Amino acid sequence: MNIIFLGAPGVGKGTQAIKLAESLSILHISTGDMLRENVAFKTDLGIKAKSYMDQGLLVPDELVIEMVQERLQRKDCSKGFILDGFPRTIKQANKIASVIQVNKVINISVDDEEIVKRLSRRRICSSCGKGFHLDYIKPKPGGKCDKCNSDLYQRDDDKPEAIQKRLEVYKNQTQPLIDYYKEKNILADVDGSGSVDGVFDLVKKASS
Ligand code: AP5
Secondary structure, eight states: OEEEEEESTTSSHHHHHHHHHHHHTOEEEEHHHHHHHHHHTTOHHHHHHHHHHHTTOOOOHHHHHHHHHHHHTSGGGTTOEEEESOOOSHHHHHHHHTTSOOOEEEEEEOOHHHHHHHHHTEEEETTTOOEEETTTBOOBTTTBOTTTOOBEEOOGGGSHHHHHHHHHHIIIIITHHHHHHHHTTOEEEEEOOSOHHHHHHHHHHHHO
């Protein structure tokens, strides 16, 4: 089963994709996480990608496509996977269609006001990568990760200017994928405005 998670920044793609991957025992592949890892290790790709990411822009298609193609060739993808954050352009979608069969596309929606609230208050564990929200999904008292007790950080692109840019980029470059996948009859819409568990019930139904 190969599933794509589509949706604007901050709608909860990562939160839901991790839960669904666990429940289906398939791999969760987040292009945002892969790119951030490259930035942290200062690889050639990371150095090229960083300035785009910090400004809330998409990393150029050819760089991301190469990274994803290389990842999908590894053995652990054979049982299926969830792609979280890819494709984000029609060019990426055409490329992935030529390499794998996409069984389902789950499109999560939340209004912009809630997106800004979710992103501006998001914090991430510096050690295990677990995501929190300072109001909705609270860390341990003292602002530590409840899983590994490490410090939390705020992503550079979760600052107000970058959030606005990411929303604009989503509308111009990624939203057209909704019609692209509707035409292929594999799109399922999910209202992402409820609680994490409530949305997960909808995601499970949409993926079956
Ligand atoms: P990426 O990391 O993919 O960022 P994104 O798409 O902007 O999505 P986010 O990770 O910000 O949000 P999410 O929808 O996963 O929400 P989350 O579950 O964390 O990409 C980052 C950058 O990398 C891009 O801007 C681009 O530069 C580059 N990039 C990546 N892929 C690329 C590609 N294919 N092509 C080109 N460039 C690419 O939730 C958000 C917050 O809300 C959290 O705090 C969470 O705890 C909270 N939350 C989640 N669900 C709920 C809920 N139901 N109720 C209340 N709070 C909730």
